[in-house]
Amino acid sequence: MIKKRVGSKRFGWRWFVVLIVLAILTWTVWNIFFSYASCDNWDCFNTYLESCDRVKFIGESDKMIFEYAVCGNSKDVCRVDVELLQGELNNQDSIALEGKRMECDLPRGVVIIPESDIGNCHGLLKEGLQDLVIKKLYTYLVQNLGKVNI
Numbered sequence: 001m002i003k004k005r006v007g008s009k010r011f012g013w014r015w016f017v018v019l020i021v022l023a024i025l026t027w028t029v030w031n032i033f034f035s036y037a038s039c040d041n042w043d044c045f046n047t048y049l050e051s052c053d054r055v056k057f058i059g060e061s062d063k064m065i066f067e068y069a070v071c072g073n074s075k076d077v078c079r080v081d082v083e084l085l086q087g088e089l090n091n092q093d094s095i096a097l098e099g100k101r102m103e104c105d106l107p108r109g110v111v112i113i114p115e116s117d118i119g120n121c122h123g124l125l126k127e128g129l130q131d132l133v134i135k136k137l138y139t140y141l142v143q144n145l146g147k148v149n150i
Helices: 008-033 042-051 114-120 124-143
Strands: 055-061 064-074 077-086 101-107
Touching: 042 055, 042 064, 077 114, 077 124, 101 114, 101 124, 114 124
Parallel strands: none
Antiparallel strands: 055 064, 064 077, 077 101
């Protein structure tokens, strides 16, 4: 004699509903805590930066293209991740820095370009940008050494 399972259809539907609810909850939690808004201009980015809300933005600064990601706040600072997407086209040293990142801790409520105050940043990109500045200064001094009157 074969016995029929009476509750097998309900059991399947219950699991299906539970999985759908879990998927919706996971999606909601992800959007609240881990997703970033997106901006397409500096005004939009500056608005998010001032309030230190999570946002990603691709912008140009000093002939280089950076990706900025405002990650949120910690105490009185706003954490901004900066990645160099494209260096100066005529400068091989800056092209070598492409893909490098740095983290900048900006004062909360202050709207500035994160790499403009590089003292608040740390990471491989910061070190590379400092090397570029030092090389430019050295080149400038060497080229103008004869012009300096003592």
